Amino acid sequence: MIIVMAMGATEQEAADVRDQLRQYNLTAHDNYGTQRVVIAVLGDVAPVRELLMSKLSIMPGVESVTPITRPYKLTSRESHPEDTVIEVLGTKVGDGSLTIMAGATILRGGAFKPRTSPYAFQGLGVEGLTYLAEASKLTGLPTITEVMEPSQVEVVAKHADILQVGTRNMQNYSLLTAVGKAGRPVMLKRGYGATIEEWLMAAEYIVSSGNPHVILCERGIRTFETYTRNTLDLTAVPLLHHLTHLPVVVDPSHATGKRWLVKPMALAAVAAGADGIMVEVHPRPDQARSDGEQSLTFDQFADMAGALNQIHEQVRTLIKDPFAMTGPVKVGGSSKH
Amino acid sequence: MIIVMAMGATEQEAADVRDQLRQYNLTAHDNYGTQRVVIAVLGDVAPVRELLMSKLSIMPGVESVTPITRPYKLTSRESHPEDTVIEVLGTKVGDGSLTIMAGATILRGGAFKPRTSPYAFQGLGVEGLTYLAEASKLTGLPTITEVMEPSQVEVVAKHADILQVGTRNMQNYSLLTAVGKAGRPVMLKRGYGATIEEWLMAAEYIVSSGNPHVILCERGIRTFETYTRNTLDLTAVPLLHHLTHLPVVVDPSHATGKRWLVKPMALAAVAAGADGIMVEVHPRPDQARSDGEQSLTFDQFADMAGALNQIHEQVRTLIKDPFAMTGPVKVGGSSKH
């Protein structure tokens, strides 16, 4: 943590800052410049980081307070250099293979649907869960479905193999804590208005509640552009591989909102290094009760899955070490760096 | 709903669109242009709006589908021209008076705190609720506090007079439905990434669940600007008065994140027509366990409250009818138009 004192701050004001730090067993290193004093704080700031920033910020003579370490720990690659690999019914996510969620490697189905309008179709509920479990039995594929409130976690965990937390619930802390206690992997979609740091902090809630099996899913963020529903932030893929050991999948259906943009963006996601792709598929999109506009037909899905696997194979040979160009962060032993 | 057919769409494609509409008992009005056909849909589109948009969008020959009516109904001023006035323990919100939440007209306190970091102070929980209820008894002022999950609604409603839904839970539909069934007014903060339309749809969830007493609270939206924590969208105040009958309050503390910006922005909010102001106050901000940076001291609060009341008085005389300049929408009988 770096505290920049204002030009003209007094000796006493700097002394008060040092006193405040001492109360938390932190040491202040003063750096005297030509125009102002800069105080570097060293020691384990993490446990009191937010509180301390709040307190220091309003002390007389303080110009700014800047944290220098990241607020997430368990999800950070610095603290855990090896990739997290998640295994469900024999399928692995994050081991260098490509996971396609929709019916290829993992079955995807929505029983509870979060809808912007209270008048729209809200999903089939528990009945939908049993259909999904049945499909899993027939195919042998693991299943993923969304959970929307803490009280649903138990029943969904009973029927589905992976729990999904949706974009609108990314900062529903009660839900994050609840899925953190369920014995199932969790796919955490990025909030459409959330920064990457907030997303990792949300993952930190799940991991710190006891569940290390978190898959991150980029699904587009909200920007001023209106031609597409959201702006797919594909740069998040290599960035997250740098910052965290958790696997990263991409959902091009919700981000673009348009069926014909799904294939090119799925290919781009794989080329950027995504561990998986999640797409909307429907046998008859014109009869889907929701999200028809972005759903692929079975034929389109099969065609796309083939293309994705080929690009994935080639990208792996071309980029044995995708982060060879990485400058700053060095962490020992990770195959991704 | 307006369906624009593509240039070169066939007769049959337009006929298929009309067939689809007929299945929902809607009538198609064709408008033949020089370059393309435009089909206007009339009839009660609202109940099937989302489904229909999804289906029509993917039909061959369809270029675009544009809705022309707003998706919210109960919260719309068109359907309910009179202002909603909410009364709690003799205090009225939305009747033309200025409500100051922090200790002036309504007591504000957080028992459960939504925190970005799992390592930050999470509030005192039920113990905090009893302190708040005690303060209410001593002062006679109504209280407001945040509720974070459906299972908390009952206990919070027992101790507090107004339930608050926070910015990160604005689209937590389970929570919206739960507070919609509690017999208490609800203050719904705007999601920091939410449009005004989505905000009103979230209010619609509460109202359609049986609770018409919703107060909207603007608290800043996320933009590219980083000097302030969020960008306070004050234009939302007159805009909401135009679109809805619900009262609108403004929280300048969270939007700006800086104590010294609270007063000018609170004054601006009152000048823009806000029904109330909600601010963070703390007797010793440097000892606050959260949000100290944006909290006013008691003296600063008293000074600001006085200024707000004076500006409010004057704005009322200057703008007897703040919407006199309104062009488009005309609704009978509203004092706000």
Add this chain to the structure above:
Amino acid sequence: MIIVMAMGATEQEAADVRDQLRQYNLTAHDNYGTQRVVIAVLGDVAPVRELLMSKLSIMPGVESVTPITRPYKLTSRESHPEDTVIEVLGTKVGDGSLTIMAGATILRGGAFKPRTSPYAFQGLGVEGLTYLAEASKLTGLPTITEVMEPSQVEVVAKHADILQVGTRNMQNYSLLTAVGKAGRPVMLKRGYGATIEEWLMAAEYIVSSGNPHVILCERGIRTFETYTRNTLDLTAVPLLHHLTHLPVVVDPSHATGKRWLVKPMALAAVAAGADGIMVEVHPRPDQARSDGEQSLTFDQFADMAGALNQIHEQVRTLIKDPFAMTGPVKVGGSSKH
């Protein structure tokens, strides 16, 4: 153009709207709904589109005015279904090949540099242009460089083969008109705060000034995310191929601001269908006078160029017709649809 009348608008108000339209030789088609009147305007709205929207919007009884055709014409694929292919010194851009700008297919160099700070290095000016022209002579490669004001167009056009308009000048209309009159292809970078529609309108300025040879360059847009300098909007690539016949290249260096993110994002851009890639390269990035942080070394560039060409080859075979999934827009004869 669709005019939605307010609920409760009078007969006379609708009649006034129709009168207004008649003055521009446009025909009104009325559509009577249960709650309101919707007037569809047909005829050639384009030449008076903005003026008419402005006038109609403020007429009494008008709720909203929505345009239904796109405001750009010459750059639209609807009006020009075939891909535009641009040829410079025997190199083709937009013909299905992959153009790599930095020294592979086209030489890139900045003589005039737009800098946020007046105190930063501003480029070598005309002296830099002669260096670039010399490099072109030695290698036989065409050159591209930025032009910053109308008075520079002539001298830059004399020395460089392609003129670049930078992100901060995307809506510098004087400059757009000036390069529209130069006999050189123009690469138009997207404004970091510009929508795709505004970008195409800026291209329309160039094309309507007489220069049909415009290359569009996506370089990231400004969002709330701060880990990366900007958010690279790769969905713009397939979207632009759908909306316009102009070639689209991607600049991953400026968008990400970090050298180690360049390669994965360049691969993703090619997988999404980009016609070319433009990157920053410097023999000794640590000695570069600007943009060193995002510059590749020669070795890194050579490695990346090889990978890009391989992915490009494979993507071409996998997606013979990248827009096979396109629903809505159908235009005759285009190989891209």
Add this chain to the structure above:
Amino acid sequence: MIIVMAMGATEQEAADVRDQLRQYNLTAHDNYGTQRVVIAVLGDVAPVRELLMSKLSIMPGVESVTPITRPYKLTSRESHPEDTVIEVLGTKVGDGSLTIMAGATILRGGAFKPRTSPYAFQGLGVEGLTYLAEASKLTGLPTITEVMEPSQVEVVAKHADILQVGTRNMQNYSLLTAVGKAGRPVMLKRGYGATIEEWLMAAEYIVSSGNPHVILCERGIRTFETYTRNTLDLTAVPLLHHLTHLPVVVDPSHATGKRWLVKPMALAAVAAGADGIMVEVHPRPDQARSDGEQSLTFDQFADMAGALNQIHEQVRTLIKDPFAMTGPVKVGGSSKH
């Protein structure tokens, strides 16, 4: 400037960073923490700030480089605590009075109009300038008009008293330098996609070119909200008064895009401490050749101007020292702090 070394960075890597700093006559202060080394740079970083950040960022072992001083100097209140007051034909801007630009204190007219579409009305050009000069003679009021390219600066400066640089040209550095050399005050509108820091850097271009008379004009920024054309960032008003000595005016017409939102937002701007308001006025908005939707009639303008002056009077008495609550920055002698 603060350089955070990566966990695991070697002694040699830190030594290389110190060497680099020494080459610029800067001193490195090491701060050894439990997990990493943090190097504070003191000395006059400003002249080489950008170059140094670029170089250090890519050095091995460097995790991040954070500047701690602001990049603008001449426009900063730290370097110039007193308010800048601009006088034109006896009218003062920034002296505590309220300036209303549209015909009340300063006449506003557009001769050259920047238009998104090349097919829209582009202004009357030099002919328009003579009309404006004539109006000035008749009324004795100073005039303001927009200049769009360096070559127009001379002719516009001949006819108008204040030169306006529009939102799309805020980073047109050639134009900024040109108006920096004209002997006329300049009103610099905020770029709709620009941060406050970039805006001040643009002002720095003008001031460092020799012209200290710059008025800043907030006119809305681009966000995801689509009900209004842009989001008016009123918090920028007190924030700018804190950061800079230049006067700040607000344009509520362009930000909202709707006539009936102009009055409430103008009132809010004055309450937030704006030095002036600029609005669109037209005797017959329905016949305006551009921007009719947002123009006030003469009567509406007169009504609003009266209200603004009353609120301004009251705000002045209520907030003798609007920055009394300011914590961090302290600068000697300024009446605004």
